[in-house]
Amino acid sequence: MLNFVNLFVRHVTKQNVLVKLQYSSQVLPQFSSEKYNKTRKDFTTAESRDLDYFKKILGAQRVLTEDSDVLPFNVDWFKNCRGQSKIVLKPKSVQEVSQILSYCNQRKIAICPQGGNTSVVGGGVPMFDEVILNLSLMNQIISLDAISGTLVCEAGCILENLDNYVREHELIMPIDLGAKGTCHIGGNVSTNAGGIRLLRYGNLHGSILGVEAVKADGTIINCLKTLKKDNTGYHLKHLFIGSEGTLGVVTKVAIHCPVKPKSVTVGFFGLDNFKNILKLYRSAKSSLGEILSAFEMIDREALNSSAKYLNQNLPISEYPFYVLVETHGSNETHDEEKLTQFLSKEMESGLILDGTVTSEPGKMQYIWRFRESIPAADLAGAYLYTYDVSLPQNHYYEIVPLLRERLGDKATKVCGFGHIGDGNIHIDVVVPEYSSEITNIIEPFLFEEVAKRNGSVSAEHGVGCRKPHLIHYSVDEDAIQLMRDLKNVMDPNGILNPYKVLPDVYE
Template sequence: MIKSISFLISNVRINVFSQAKYSTTFLPQFSSEKYDVKRKQFGVLKSTDIEYFKSLLSEDRVLTEESDVLPFNIDWIKNCRGQSQLVLKPKTTEEVSRILSYCNDKRLAVCPQGGNTGLVGGSVPVFDEIVLNFALMNKIISLDEISGALVCEAGCVLENLDNYVRDHNLIMPLDLGAKGSCQIGGNISTNAGGLRLLRYGNLHGSVLGLEAVKADGTVVNCLRTLKKDNTGYHLKHLFIGSEGTLGVVTKVAINCPVLPKAVSLGYFGRNVVLGYLGKLVAEDGPKNINENI
């Protein structure tokens, strides 16, 4: 009997381990096949293109190996999968400008990617687009402790920024569940909301300025930190929420509120709700519950 039980347990362990291994190696279906999307008339990546990017960046910032490119082809929930063969990791706005200018001339499709934490597949390619990853553009440029104006590059991780400004008695105006890996450029490009939206408003009110690069390589410099800026067109609002369709955000100026001195937390548990409903039934009867809720 003991031997049969131990044999059963060992079989269960083997099945669990095999399922876990299968789940980690599982690859989703190609998005183009899953959603029946047709590729448009873009150029095809050639070896000469790869050599140009290596001369512009460096070999360690140009990923071509299938195993290296695969994580950038799959979204966070493993629902979408692209077919990109190349990942570029620029460090400066100038490099982004030259990359996009070259791709525009060669009609090479580009997929800008931040922390790749999106849940709708918008951060991964559909076909063989070149992935433009901003993980290395992660410098904090300046912080005005008086006005709360923070200037940083688009690849800065949200949690790192929040920790940085907290040391100066400030707080980031947005907070997300993916704050440990999402990037501020992606937050702005998707107009992310999060837990602090009701208190501090959306990013259209928090972003003071930004810098972006259009598809032809033109740099749009709206990187101002003045809270009340009435000069010219407010082009920054066009890029907030545009998801890279108008240009790629490279730098951000954002207003950081003062860190609250106290935090109030409310917890509404299941037992509390059931107890409240039970009290209503006891006092008013089941027919009058809907009137009291």
């Protein structure tokens, strides 16, 4: 992902290059405001006196205003969204964040908080000229209590760096996701990121012990407790988990880190049909019980795409479906025994047609890379519609063949993969180029099908700027109204990440 950003910087150092490129869908996406047909709200446009104030707070170095400097922060990694901000601010402390927000709130200048900019729904890039508040310089680890497993750090820490750090102390981060090398923990918290190991270590509402966040008016809300049990009043931290920076800017987090497993094993299996995947999942829950840490499914199309992108051979021969199972345990002998018993039982039963099991780090990484590279593979060299939905497990895969049939040759590929243990499927539709015709074939059809099956139109990636008009498929009007009430009481001027999460009243 860093390559992508570097590419931009290289391409746009001269203003004329920028002008040439900005309408080329191959390189720079269309402006989000045009693509999503948005009207700018009545915010103040930042002017030179505002820049002077920002520079007074941060120093000139941490206020970016050159187009070439600002551009990478305006575009998301998926090349779906593009804002028109003229200013990037890079605070280094909660006090600076507080001063900036307090000022912007008074001046009614809109703000787009930004972490690692890996959002799939455009949550981290501006829609118009919102000032980008990028937290990448707030990247300090504050403390680690290795006994209780409590890590306290700033929001701009990169997930993978944190994982490497706590691993030195025999702990692991409770979340893991494909973008770990780029995404920030603050962004993970703000979007309630799910990821690969939720099945084992639970969601962030369970793992996050404390949060420090700044409200729109600059008030610092300090819920940075490191206690596992704390029932003193309303549980405010949960307001900031998953509200995508619209209720406050997360500046620090305290997170519970589980013990690093002494033994890790990965199994990769080929299966004949989806029904067998569900049967295998039930069997794994029973046989592998407490050591099951991931149960991922990948369909043939998704795996082939990834193999081509990685230019590597498949780990096993070709099957309609694949399952990746990972175990985390404290006793290698016990874990191997459990996994071997499971494998031999299910090869005998015929659920598993072929498989490989390994506990060698290099081989495990090799297998995981096939799973983790699918989004990048689908994104490479074409336009990608990517959907992140939850469904009850018995309906998990139904929408993929429906979409395939509906799109016919209009799509280069329709594939499904995801975290079956959590009911979360990612559906990718790859087409040669974006067109509203294709959009209209997929949407709202896909969302209606999800709603029919009591699913969620946004499982782990949030709403951002791309889905506010869809949340009514999953949330009723009274609940949306309560969300609006909360937004109104916490950010009455609406300056925090506008155009995101909540639909406008007319939508």
